[in-house]
Amino acid sequence: MTATAWWGAIAGVGLAIIVGAYLVAVADRAIASVVAGEPMRSSILAGPARSVALGLVQSRTTTERPDGAAWALAPALYLGLAAAALAVVPLSETLLAADIENGLVLFGAAQALAVIPVFLNGWSPNSILPLIGAFRFIAQALSYEMPNLLALLSVSVPASSLSIHDIVASQHGLWNVVRLPLGLPLFLFAAASLAFWGPMNLPDGADLAGGTQAETSGLHLVAWRAGRAAMLVAAAAMGAAAFLGGWLGPGLPGWAWMVVKTLVLLVLLVGSRHVAARVRAERYVVISWAVLIPLALLNVMIAAVVAL
Amino acid sequence: MTARASAGWLTAVAARAEAPVFLARGIGTADADARLRASPRLRVLDSPRAAAVLVVAGCVPTELAEPLARVHDQMAHPRATVWWSGAGDSAPPVGWSHATIVGPRDDIEAAVVAAYRDVITGARCSEQTLLPDVDPAPWRGVGPYGHGGTGMTGGIPYGRPMAGRGDDRRDGLTLDVVLARIGPFFAHLPEGLVLEVTFAGDVVHDLTVKTPPVAGVDGLGARLPxxxxxxxxxxxxxxxxxxxxxxxxxxxxxxxxxxxxxxxxxxxxxxxxxxxxxxxxxxxxxxxxxxxxxxxxxxxxxxxxxxxxxxxxxxxxxxxxxxxxxxxxxxxxxxxxxxxxxxxxxxxxxxxxxxxxxxxxxxxxxxxxxxxxxxxxxxxxxxxxxxxxxPPPADFGDQLAALLIGTEWGDAVATIASLDPDVNAAGYLSKGATV
Known part of the structure; x- marks a missing residue:
């Protein structure tokens, strides 16, 4: 890979993150307006930009004896992991930022490592409510990672490959969402958990006054929210590639199909925030271990049968 | 574009954002939350940190003056305060002369938006801290690590209790416990309610209602009118x-x-x-x-x-x-x-x-x-x-403790919110003396 290609890939992923995160914020406001029965206002489009401007204007608060370096690192690390996860997802048959054979493994690793920045963001302020949020995410991550990885593993079986490019190519004729029907719901559950979004927002819930972000303000808060939105974008893109046939589809160019499918999943994920109440931590853990992991194992077995 | 011009452009854009508000509910705040939350021009936050405008609604008893000042000082700059009187007080409260005073019948939404835009654009100065930035207690300097405890746990090094071992209350998993006070302006607790909670992870290990009973209750409910x-x-x-x-x-x-x-x-x-x-x-x-x-x-x-x-x-x-x-x-x-x-x-x-x-x-x-x-x-x-x-039963504090010890914090907050005990009506707060 040439230096130009490297820079092009980095710029492409960066642009996708920025545009995607902005779309998440716009979609969130639009869906909220629909649910609240309000007219669509111009602030739906401009609102996220204004909030970013406010973040740039507002000072960054601090707490009593925080771990300042770890606290500052948390949003950057979370954003970086989202970018790494997105980089391995192909936009089309030929357009891919990081063309590696084990893309699925890297994506899974980026998701698994997300527990570190979330814990850092809760632990570093030296404050009780963010700390509880961090504790919650540890329990949450231990619960969703197994269904998540098993759901991802299931799509690699019919493709006989860990390359996401090969996984998309293996869906010619029949998408994984049809032949592995449990995979996409399991993956979306994990995606919402990973970004602790909507009903899965245990670490940053209102009962903790914002949880891991309760003590943050200004640019730090903007970066943290952007990281969550970027993680949703990465997960939606992977969901489109792994379960909805990626760039495959009639008529439109491959990249257009990929964008459309990603947006559909993104709207589903974003919209969950406005229709489903936050689940209880205990029930979340019980359901994950007692129901979702067995379902995910069943999904892998179905994948093995499909691959025969 | 000069740095000054770009900064001006940035603040102009920021001033058009929804005003981030933290609501500190005092007595007489019947519809404060709903009026702020229903406005598309405001965003009510659960934490004061990222709020630009502190809305103090209703009467705040003198006992809650210091906690209120602490909430104010936690906010990021630039910040402003809007004092929204629920009982018709028109004079600026002592110590809060910097605040915008809004009457119970005035347009609170317009007042908050104006205060927000003024403070963001610099037309109004960001408010200074009200309390000295000092530790609640000095470093103990006692024990093997100077924190006042034994081993690596216990002690109250700066007046903040460190985590220590606690009994198992639920599932056989013994965790470190840590003590914290929640309230009196916690967004999802009734106005004035202070809880002293011992957490074991996410579980309420112990809970005590700490809001002090104060003389002078006049019998009116907190949720006027x-x-x-x-x-x-x-x-x-x-x-x-x-x-x-x-x-x-x-x-x-x-x-x-x-x-x-x-x-x-x-x-x-x-x-x-x-x-x-x-x-x-x-x-x-x-x-x-x-x-x-x-x-x-x-x-x-x-x-x-x-x-x-x-x-x-x-x-x-x-x-x-x-x-x-x-x-x-x-x-x-x-x-x-x-x-x-x-x-x-x-x-x-x-x-x-x-x-x-x-x-x-x-x-x-x-x-x-x-x-x-x-x-x-x-x-x-x-x-x-x-x-x-x-009004809740007189022993509602004991009832809450019996009900909530051993539950997760999320369930505890939701349960208190669902009961919505009126602390003032239960005789826990005075209404006469205000800040």
Whole structure:
């Protein structure tokens, strides 16, 4: 890979993150307006930009004896992991930022490592409510990672490959969402958990006054929210590639199909925030271990049968 | 473009954002939360850190002056305060001369937006800290690590208790416990309520209500002015039934909006808050909302079986809490005028958080139906009127402790929010002395 290609890939992923995160914020406001029965206002489009401007204007608060370096690192690390996860997802048959054979493994690793920045963001302020949020995410991550990885593993079986490019190519004729029907719901559950979004927002819930972000303000808060939105974008893109046939589809160019499918999943994920109440931590853990992991194992077995 | 010009452009854009607000609820804040939450130009936050405007609603007893100042000092710069008096005070409170004063009938939304834009654009100076930035206690310098404890745990090095070992209260997993005070301006606790909570991870290991009883309670509920209709005016003279029932519906809807926000359903909370501000005159206007909430399986799933209060305890709480537990006790059942309207108490069976929100929602719809049927009917002078939220039992602190120890913090907050004990009505706060 040439230096130009490297820079092009980095710029492409960066642009996708920025545009995607902005779309998440716009979609969130639009869906909220629909649910609240309000007219669509111009602030739906401009609102996220204004909030970013406010973040740039507002000072960054601090707490009593925080771990300042770890606290500052948390949003950057979370954003970086989202970018790494997105980089391995192909936009089309030929357009891919990081063309590696084990893309699925890297994506899974980026998701698994997300527990570190979330814990850092809760632990570093030296404050009780963010700390509880961090504790919650540890329990949450231990619960969703197994269904998540098993759901991802299931799509690699019919493709006989860990390359996401090969996984998309293996869906010619029949998408994984049809032949592995449990995979996409399991993956979306994990995606919402990973970004602790909507009903899965245990670490940053209102009962903790914002949880891991309760003590943050200004640019730090903007970066943290952007990281969550970027993680949703990465997960939606992977969901489109792994379960909805990626760039495959009639008529439109491959990249257009990929964008459309990603947006559909993104709207589903974003919209969950406005229709489903936050689940209880205990029930979340019980359901994950007692129901979702067995379902995910069943999904892998179905994948093995499909691959025969 | 010069740095100054770009900064000016940035602040101009930021000034057009929704104003991030933290609401500190004092006494007399009946519809403060709903009025702020329903506004599309404001964003009510759960933490003061990222708020640009602190809205202090109602009267703040002197006992809560220091906690309020601490909330103020936690906010990021630039910041401003809007003091929204719920009791008609017009003079700037002592120590808060920098605040914008807004009367109970003024346009709070416009005042907050103006304060926000002024402070963001620099037309108004960001407020300075009110309390000295010092540790609550010095470093102990005692013990092997100087923290005042033994080993690597225990002690209160800067007046903040460190984590220490605690007994197992739930599942055999012994965790370190840490003590924290939550309140009196925690967004999802009743106004003025202070809890001293020992956490073991996410579990409430121990809990004590710490809000000090103060002399001088005048008997008025904290949630003026609507409670005035039901609690104070009714015994003295005849009151229009329609006014009572619309006030009841309003109070239930405001409560529901806060609960929906607690469960993360912000858009629905905004919808309900809007309806609370302008209560529909026809019950059919709440049909779609009722159907949507009843069908929200996730809300039922999150609240079912949590915070169960039944039997004697439920009877002591009275009102919707008792009726949600299947106790059909309602003063309206003994009222001649309500008998002519065909009133029958609504009850649920389980007495959990789920039945409490269903109870209040059903009673809101029923109240609108009664108001529509009542026409010009009035109560008889001296008649006992069922309040929308009766005062909690005098020992509600002990009841809360018995109910919540061993639960997860999320369930504990949701249970307290569903009970919504009126701290002032329980005699825990004074109303006379204000900041």
């Amino acid at each position: 609507d409670d005035a209709v039901t609690a104070t005016m009714a015994p003295d003279r005849a009151v229009p039934v329609a006014a009572i029932e619309l006030a009841r519906a309003r109070q239930h809807l405001r409560w529901l909006a806060r609960l929906l926000h607690l469960y993360g359903l912000d858009a629905l909370a905004r919808l309900v808050a809007t309806k609370a501000l302008s209560v529909p005159r026809e019950p059919q206007e709440l049909t779609a909302l009722t159907r949507r909430l009843e069908r929200c399986w996730a809300l039922g799933w999150a609240t079912r079986g949590v915070g169960v209060i039944d039997g004697v305890s439920a009877a002591l709480w009275g009102g919707p809490v008792a009726r949600a537990a299947g106790i059909p006790r309602d003063a309206r059942a003994n009222s001649p005028v309500y008998a002519t309207l065909g009133f029958q108490p609504i009850v649920h069976a389980n007495g959990d958080n789920c039945d409490r929100w269903r109870q209040r929602l059903a009673e809101a719809v029923q109240a609108i139906e009664l108001a529509a049927r009542a026409g010009t009917a009035v109560t008889e002078p001296g008649e006992t009127i069922e309040p929308a939220a009766p």
